[in-house]
Amino acid sequence: MIRISFMVCVAALAMWAGAARAEQGNVAVVRIAVLSQLVERPPALSNLEVPPDDSGLLGARMAIMENNTTGRFMKQRFELREKIVPVRGDVVAAFKELVGDGYRFIVANLSPGTLLRVADLPEAKEVLIFNAGAPDDILRNEQCRANILHTIPSRAMMADALAQYLAWKRWPEWFLVVGRRKEDRLFAGALKRAANRFGAKIVAEKVWAFGPDARRTAKLEVPVFTQGVDYDVLIAADEIGEFGEYLMYRTWEPRLVAGTQGLVPTTWDRAHEQWGSAQLQSRFLKTFKRWMNQLDYTVWAAIRAIGEGATRSRSNQFKDIADYIHSEKFVLAGFKGQKLTFRDWNGQLRQPILLATPKAVVSVSPQKRFLHQRTQLDTLGYDKPESICRLN
Amino acid sequence: MKISEIRGTGMRRVLIFAAVFCYGIAGAPAAETVTVYVSNEKDNTISVIDGDTYKVTATIPVGQRPRGIILSHDKTELYICASDSGHIEVLDLKTLKITKTLPSGPDPELFILHPTGNPLYVANEDDNMMTVIDVKKGTFITEVPVGIEPEGLGISPDGKVLVNTSETTNMAHFIDTQTYEVFDNVLVDTRPRVAMFTKDGRYIWVSSEIGGNVSVIDAKTRKVVEVIEFAIPGIRAEAIQPVGIQISGDGKIAFVALGPASRVAVVDAKTFEVKKYLLVGQRVWQLAFSPDESKLFTTNGVSNDVSVIDVKRLKVVKSITVGRFPWGVVVK
Secondary structure, rough: OOOHHHHHHHHHHHHHHHHHHHHHHOOOEEEEEEEEEOOOOOOOOOOOOOOOOOOOOHHHHHHHHHHHHHHHHHOEEEEEEEEEEEOOHHHHHHHHHHHOOOEEEEEEOOOHHHHHHHHHHHHHHEEEEEEEOOOOOHHHHOOOOOOEEEEOOOOHHHHHHHHHHHHOOOOOEEEEEEEOOHHHHHHHHHHHHHHOOOEEEEEEEEOOOOOOOOOOHHHHHHHOOOOOOOOOEEEEEEOOOOHHHHOOOOOOOOOEEEEEOOEEEOOOOOOOOOOOOOHHHHHHHHHHHHOOOHHHHHHHHHHHHHHHHHHHHHOOOOOHHHHHHHHOOOOEEEEOOOEOOOOOOOOOEOOEEEEOOOOEEEEEOOOOOOOOOOOHHHOOOOOOOOOOOOOO | OHHHHHHHHHHHHHHHHHHHHHHHHHEEEEEEEEEEEEEEEEOOEEEEEEEOOOOOEEEOOOOOOOEEEEEEOOOOOEEEEEEOOOOOHHHHHHHEEEEEEEOOOOOOEEEEEOOOOEEEEEEEEEEEEEEEEOOOEEEEEEEOOOOOOOOEEEEOOOHHHHEEEEEOOEEEEEOOOOOOOEEEEOOOOEEEEEEEEOOOOOOOEEOOOOOOOOOEOOOOOOOEEEEEEOOEEEEEEHOOOOOEEOOOOOEEEEEEEEOOOOOEEEEEOOOOOOEEEEEEEOOOOEEOOOOOOEEEEEEEEOOOOOEEEEOOOOOEEEEEEOOOOEEEEEEE
């Protein structure tokens, strides 16, 4: 361990020295901001794995370090500004301040409504926003914007990824349990669409209305709740984790749980180790002493995309970098076994989706048997003919 | 060559075959046996294969996660990157016993020897460093900071220039082996893996796994002079992920392993034209010629085997089962 931290120090010093040297020889600076608004967290049902406060930010810092390692050879330097707005704070003012300070690349972790509000500001015309936090499909359809790219997969992509795997397993009969929040209904909608697309059937649908804490009562309630339905898999739509964890091992019939708990579609998981991701995982863990989570990954991907745009266009100018990212030449290496690219019709980053349990990756979608004329990745989420958005 | 193949092709072919075969015997140095060594990443073993009978003759337990392997200059020892053990192991090829370990820096993945046989240059994948080791004394010489996830290493035939690829920085770093200074950086396509000098030292071929192509860099000007692209009917473009490269000594023909496409591309090394794709095992990564370059051995990580390519006929002639996730391959 001593050796490792020593090496990290040496690398950091070398990087710093490299950056300092480059500065003397006309280094081009690219400024990137992360804009995040804190949300009031409902009391977590599980007292394990409380989402860390620096979720996303550490992904940003990792990506900036990586960009700067390349930058030191390209005479480019990447600077990060972290702007955290309190729960009832003024995001619009924060956004205007960032733009006023010369930030044109803004990675956002905002609610869909706030995201649209800043994207529609006159100040946002010459700004490229990366949505790293809102999975809402409406942002990829009716409410898409030309100045937003999405590195977080949409709910439809997640639901399709799960549906493909369940179809491959031939577990087509789903019992859908939906939470009481709006987000849960949106994910349930994505699951219904996915069931329809991949030949599954929702044989029962129930709303979990037993309140926010099922810790002491689930043992009695879940068996009755799931009684009398013939199904293959219990699918939970419970994004904040109010009850999903407590369905498992308590159903009337011995059945598996998937969806927001159990077997979960996600774009990043600590158990993911394929395609060189073991390197990114261990780099992250060594540097920050915690595992990389999904928000870290979507923010990381956004900043790496900007880095790639700057490296390949050999420029620090907004237009050059943005044009490169929007061009057909753009490719992001995202530790997913294939190149990641943006959909030109709605700005969504195409990406394989992991299907994970707490300690293992079970499979990665798209599943092989679902073919597509362009790329199999377009079997996940709203494909060009289905999307209402027409950016290109 | 299988008997059934000969039988099916007529007498004339048999005669040609016999002639070639006899010539082969007459032309080959006497009693030179060919031995293939393969590292099995997930089994922590080295498979030893008889290069003539294609039989696995020994399986040797080694350190954790063996990946890159290389022969010592005198071919009496095999150096093994035991990535998760964090050192390099030295296997005596007579006794097939590990005789010593070398310091390597953390997570050694691939390495290359100076043409004189010393020192050894090691890419430390987890550490953004390249470590230089004196193999005779077994000591650490220095380390050079490079890009993120350093991987492939190529050395010029005169030993003066070392080229190191970094997977996440997407560059080939040119390093002076006298001063250990990085004197140039060439941007290549996404996720570069292997760097290979042509024998005349004029070009460096660099494979880009996610970019899906091979960049040919002029060693003098350090400009990318050619990008070799691949396309296989019925195989999706994303599955074409070039890794291993071997270029024949006469500089005429090159082979590129295409990963999950499970093909090895045959490239005219003069015109850079792709001539043919050979179907091998699944997820083919590294390649190695036999000493006379008549055969090429490939490691196929997912199907756990080694494919043997007849270089003259450009045919895959054999598949040899080895351990789990075969990674590196060298031939003595």
